[in-house]
Amino acid sequence: MAAKAPTWYNGSVSKAATLAFRLKLILLACVVDKDSSKNKEKIDDILQSEKILPLVKRHCLCIRIDPDAAEQEALFVKELKATETPCICIFHSSGNVLLSGGSLNKTQLFAKLVSRVHGHGSNDTEDSEYAELFERNSQLHEQRQEALRKLYMAENGKKENDERHISTIEAERYRKMLVKERRENHEQLKRLRSDIRNDRETYKMLHGETKNVTAVDKCEVSTKAEENKVRLLFRLSNGEAKEESFGKDAKFSTVREYIESTMGVVKSRSEIVLVRPWRVFDGDVDGRTLQELGLAPSATLLVRVWNTAPPGSTRNSPLTSRGLMLAVVVGILAAFLWWYRNGNTMPKRPVYLTLPPPAID
Incomplete structure (x- = not known):
């Protein structure tokens, strides 16, 4: 289902003008106050009419301008000399048109768009004539587009059938190639087996029969060797x-x-x-x-x-550092005990106290 509203460009005015010039489209600038819902409804009602909407979608680049939003857009509106809102500005190489106030209606906008699409002047009578001509041409254009679409679908279907047929042929060719490779591998394997069989028969003719040594015989031989x-x-x-x-x-x-x-x-x-x-x-x-x-x-x-003599043998062992330390500790302990016992039994010396002489009165 076709959309019932034009597509609005979300960007700056300068970028929209550059894009419209590059794509050879008509720049349709709608100056609308941001807070006015009535102005937006009026613009949408005009652009969504049955005659204007196909023109807008096919030949126009639409952008909404808020004069209070940015300084660049305000200067743009000032250059347009738009005294009241809402208004629609049509920018084209054949001439720019400002529709506002009473001139902003469906008939005027349709006539101006048709004249700009066909590159004619801005005369109202000529615009109305070319509007009728454009309407007839648009119907013929739609019929031509429908015929082209059917022709394209028929050719595309034929192309898909051809591609499917080609893929089927390729698959069949690949299958035949696999069958051929498997057959060649099988024949080569048969030749190898035949050569091995012939080599064995030739060896038997030259060297005679060979005795087959089973695993049991090998086990018996190894067991006898291990028993000894x-x-x-x-x-x-x-x-x-x-x-x-x-x-x-x-x-x-x-x-x-x-x-x-x-x-x-x-x-x-x-x-x-x-x-x-x-x-x-x-x-x-x-x-x-x-x-x-x-x-x-x-x-x-x-x-x-044993690093020294084996157990049970008797011989003098040399004095080690550990034994020397033990002897020193034992000697010190014995000296301390002797001093403790003999020091307490020695006679004590008498202690003489010297008294001061008595005082003479």
Whole structure:
């Protein structure tokens, strides 16, 4: 549905004039008091008439001017020499027109707009003639526009059908291309499988049948290899841990040699203990095998190392700083106790008091 009111430009007068000149439109300036509702209703009633509204929408740029709003608009109204409001100013290259008071009516405005649209003078009789001519031409123009619109819709529909047909052709071409690629990939896969089969037959002819080793056979081989080994975990007293495998028939002396070579632990300053069950291995077990000592298939050995002589040995330890400090404290405490006891039992010296001589009267 078409709007029943013109579109008003919300901006300054200078910008509206520049825009109208650029777009080759007629600048229609309506001077209306801001507080007067009657003036606004009168202007709206004139512009919304059936003959004037199409002209205004098609050929005019409308702007409302309040003479008291801004200094620039007040000067603009002063240049128009508008003595009363409301008034309508028509700005066109063929001449400017001011309609106010009694001349502000629908007939005058329609005639002036028609003459300005066709670029003629401001004679009232000519304006009325051209107004009738413009009305007939506007009807022909609307009929021509309607015919053009129908033709455009028909061509646009045909264009959409052509585009839809082209998209269908493209989709069919893409589908055929995918089918061709899949067929080629399938044929290539068949050729690869055939080549692999031929290579296997050629290998069998040259080298004979190969025995397939199953996972069960591999597991049995690995189990037999592990059955002949003893896995020992060594833990030192400083927290270090190492793991090593030995044969079942290996002597315990081999374990001692491994500890001395890898951990740097001397036999005279160490002790090897089986954690579970608790057992201390002395030097008399070096000739026995690991299986005889019950270390198969795995065991954990604790290697205890002493920085000084092992427990049970007696030798004089050197005097340390802590022992020296303890001896000094004990000596001071003994001296204090001796002084406390002997100081209280010593005889006390007598105390002599010297009195002053008596006074002589």
